[in-house]
Amino acid sequence: MNDQSPLAPPGIFKAYDIRGLYGEEMDETTALAIGRAFARVLGRLRGKQTSELRVGLGRDMRLTAPAMAGAVREGLVAEGATVIDAGQVATEMLYHLVGSRELDGGAMVTASHNPKAYTGVKLVREGALPLSGDAGIGDVKAEIETGLGEAPGGGSAEGVDIWDEYHAHALSFIDASSVKPMVVVVDGGNGMAGPMAGPILE
Numbered sequence: 001m002n003d004q005s006p007l008a009p010p011g012i013f014k015a016y017d018i019r020g021l022y023g024e025e026m027d028e029t030t031a032l033a034i035g036r037a038f039a040r041v042l043g044r045l046r047g048k049q050t051s052e053l054r055v056g057l058g059r060d061m062r063l064t065a066p067a068m069a070g071a072v073r074e075g076l077v078a079e080g081a082t083v084i085d086a087g088q089v090a091t092e093m094l095y096h097l098v099g100s101r102e103l104d105g106g107a108m109v110t111a112s113h114n115p116k117a118y119t120g121v122k123l124v125r126e127g128a129l130p131l132s133g134d135a136g137i138g139d140v141k142a143e144i145e146t147g148l149g150e151a152p153g154g155g156s157a158e159g160v161d162i163w164d165e166y167h168a169h170a171l172s173f174i175d176a177s178s179v180k181p182m183v184v185v186v187d188g189g190n191g192m193a194g195p196m197a198g199p200i201l202e
Helices: 028-046 065-078 091-100 137-146 163-171 193-201
Strands: 018-021 054-059 082-088 105-109 118-125 156-159
Touching: 028 054, 028 065, 028 105, 028 118, 028 137, 054 065, 054 091, 065 082, 065 105, 065 118, 065 156, 082 091, 091 105, 091 118, 091 163, 163 193
Parallel strands: 054 082, 054 105, 082 156
Antiparallel strands: 018 118, 105 118
16 A cells, blocks of 8 residues: 555445455555454453454455455454464355354455455454444444554464365255255356355265
């Protein structure tokens, strides 16, 4: 971002997520600030110290996603949170991680349906309940605008592979033995549906 842009331009804070053009409206500096602010907001929502928080993290397949997710993770860890990093997963897999492991919240680095030039973060609290403009995202924005100051540190991060667990969970909704042979065509549309749906169909 150019030096004259604010750390987090007001326009990136949407009704149900935070997103903008990578390099113009958002970058790794923004992502780190979002991670730190999210930890503080989540701590207040949960009535906990940030050092007590367990937060899930995932990212989509965008080329910028590894660096952006790394910065969000760095921000959460800087505030003392324990991060459970699922790596490249679909959004619903991150939500499953948050719910199934009873985490305090989660951050999914994705810009959803927007073109590849965009980046963003979806934020949820316990039970994978989304933060929205009226309940959380505005607080993240305000936290960043107020100034984050020095970070306490002390957090940690660990990687986790939830693909097999999620596939088993998805298949638990049906009686797989009653599915008759069929031909299915899947177009993942450059999104996470491609790598996610194939193994379930197999």
